[in-house]
Amino acid sequence: MNFAIETQGLSKYYRQVRAVDAVSLRVHRGEIYGFIGLNGAGKTTTIRALLGMIRPSAGSVQVLGQAVGPNGRGPWRRVGHLVEAPAAYPELTVRENLEIARRLHDVPDKNATLRVIERLGLAAYADRRAGVLSTGNLQRLGLARALLHEPELLILDEPANGLDPAGVVEIRELLASLAHEKGVTVFMSSHILTEVDRLATRIGVIHKGRLIEEFDAEKLATLRSHRLEIKVRQLAAAQNTLAQAGFAVKLNASMLVLTEARAIDAPEEVAALLVNAGTPPSRLAVEQEDLEGYFLRLTGEKV
Amino acid sequence: MNAFVAAFWAEALKARRSKITLLTAVGFLLLPFAGGLFMVILKNPAQARAWGLISTKAQLTAGVADWPAFFGMLSLGTAGGGAILFALITAWVFGREFSDHTAKELMALPTPRWVIVAAKFVLTALWILGLTLLIFVVGLGIGTAVDIPGWSAELAATSFWTMLLTALLTFMLMPFVALFASAGRGYLPPLGWAILSLAFAQIASVLGWGDWFPWAVPVQVSGMVKSHADQVGLHSYLLVLGAFFGGVAATMAWWRSADQTR
Structure with a gap:
């Protein structure tokens, strides 16, 4: 060719x-x-x-x-x-x-x-x-x-x-x-x-x-990673609820981050879980890694 | 041929737009004016003695105020001053591409690199020829104005050809300056080389080996150093020719093969 x-x-x-x-x-x-x-x-x-x-x-x-x-x-x-x-x-x-x-x-x-x-x-x-x-x-x-x-x-x-x-x-x-x-x-x-x-x-x-x-x-x-970002007023209580439900929760600044497929594929279930526990999310969104994030992950460089 | 015409046009435009063209002309014109001043001083020794040091220097260099001495000063100035001034021109023509980071724009072109280098050498040669003609013509005017004795058409013709030969031989030593400007990527290395070669030329002349050292040949040919002029022979011209072709080949080889990282 x-x-x-x-x-x-x-x-x-x-x-x-x-x-x-x-x-x-x-x-x-x-x-x-x-x-x-x-x-x-x-x-x-x-x-x-x-x-x-x-x-x-x-x-x-x-x-x-x-x-x-x-x-x-x-x-x-x-x-x-x-x-x-x-x-x-x-x-x-x-x-x-x-x-x-x-x-x-x-x-x-x-x-x-x-x-x-x-x-x-x-x-x-x-x-x-x-x-x-x-x-x-x-x-x-x-x-x-x-x-x-x-x-x-x-x-x-x-x-x-x-x-x-x-x-x-x-x-x-x-x-x-x-x-x-x-x-x-x-x-x-x-x-x-x-x-x-x-x-x-x-x-x-x-x-x-x-x-x-x-x-x-x-x-x-398809190469980029995805994550579910959750903003909530009662951060500690919400983190506890999600952990008890078996999610691996990461705390990123004032936000909770879930990277597991079951959270990303069904964010409505995560929302229902938090609402039922009395800690409703003020924002819940599936975010996609941008090229910059992918690049930094690939090269192992930290910001 | 089209490629050469294009490359030469580009080089000529760069030179025309640069202040260095005017600066080198003004710099080289100091030669006939300084020569004229010496002639005035030598014509009036009583007044010159009153001036002290200037008069002594003038007598050391020229001796008498006449056309042969005046033409001799111009020829010697073409060889000595030219070695530095022509080197400055060559350093600018080649070194500016690196100083201005424009060399990279000359590398990946349909116009071959050797054609660009050839155009630069031709421009340098014409520039030097122009300056030599300029100081000869201005020198004629100054000599006439000062009204020095000893004029003859034959002397003028001989002096003209001696000056041209001196300028040609000095130009033929410039490819090494071009090589240093290219490999050194700027102005300082070629000017350093020019000063160093001039110093070695002095040493070779003093030791009596000037006719075997290409960088000493132009000064000897200029006719001012009568005792050494006779030593210059075919071997001297062949050595200058060798330095010319060696320098051109090395410069072209460098432009063809060296890594261009600027």
Whole structure:
């Protein structure tokens, strides 16, 4: 099968440090792949290896069916990228920075620069020097450069970095429309897990250099744990009642938490039990673990 | 060819928009102006003696106020001052990509990396050529204004070609500066290298081995050090050529293969 991205045992060592350790990734075409991990987990090193910016210590990288190798070999005409913090020539305007990118990407259509400026909402800043742009607009410039040549594959490192809430939504919708309408494959790393949760169709978790989990976003619902949260005025009495009924009750702040399936599947029985004992709940809800919670549970990290 | 034109266009735009273009021109123009000042001082020794130290220095450097001495100062300045100023230009052209973190934008492109490096070298060469022509033309104007004796068209032509050859040889030593700017990812390592190589060039010249040390050859070719100029031969030019190709190859190899983590 022809994958948009395929790595086999990709490893990168810096002396004793294993920045990336035997990562085997497969990203299907048209997929939005969310690559999540803590700071220093190996996200950016993996992305640099995908783009041929660093030589793997071991393993191989294929992008759009082509081996990525030394001398910058790769299908770069069809790939757009944004690596770490966006950088631009500070003394050049937004338009000039993008014009350089257009020429180096060998895009003959001179209107491509103007189109991407408008698409990324940079028209008001087109003739402003990049050195005076806000972080958010610099990020937009970086994204504009990645999209300028209308690539088949986007490799984006933290695309929502520095954007304001409206900008985050705008870029999310832009990436989603590119994937759904034009079949663009998006490989994005992020530590903003809610963004990945909303956008990605497949998620990979990297931790301490290793790819520890990969799953379809649709399956996340089944992977996430559930719990029944109960708020009650007489906390101790309610806890006692539930314990006597055989539930393993956890006290979390001012709330009782049940994680057993019989409580989650039949919350009405728990409610009836508490009402009959004279300690009626003021709130009772089945809550689902979010991606953040799942991620922290998976990596064993504590908040 | 299209890729090179695109890369060169990008490099030229960056240089045009930068203040360093003007700063290097102003810096290099100090050379003919300083030379002109020495000529004025040497033309009026009585007045110069009244000025004390400045006059003594001027006599040590040039001796007499005439066109051969003035052209000699320009050539020597191109070799000595150029070694630092041209290194500054080269360090900026290459090192800025790392200082501004823009190197990563030049890695995964349809334009090959070696083409980008080649465009940077061509820009550096043209920049140096432009500065050399500038100080020669301005020098002609200053020399005429100061009204020094000893002018001849033949002298002017010989001096012009000596300056160009000096500038060319100095440029040919710049690839190592480019390599240090790239591998050192910034400005300090290449400038450190430029100063160090100039110091070694001095030592090699003093020891009488300057013709065998590429970094000492431009100063010797500049013609100011008459006793050493005769030693420069084919072997000296071949060594400079070797340093040029070695530096270019090493810089390109580094851009092709080294890990780009910035």
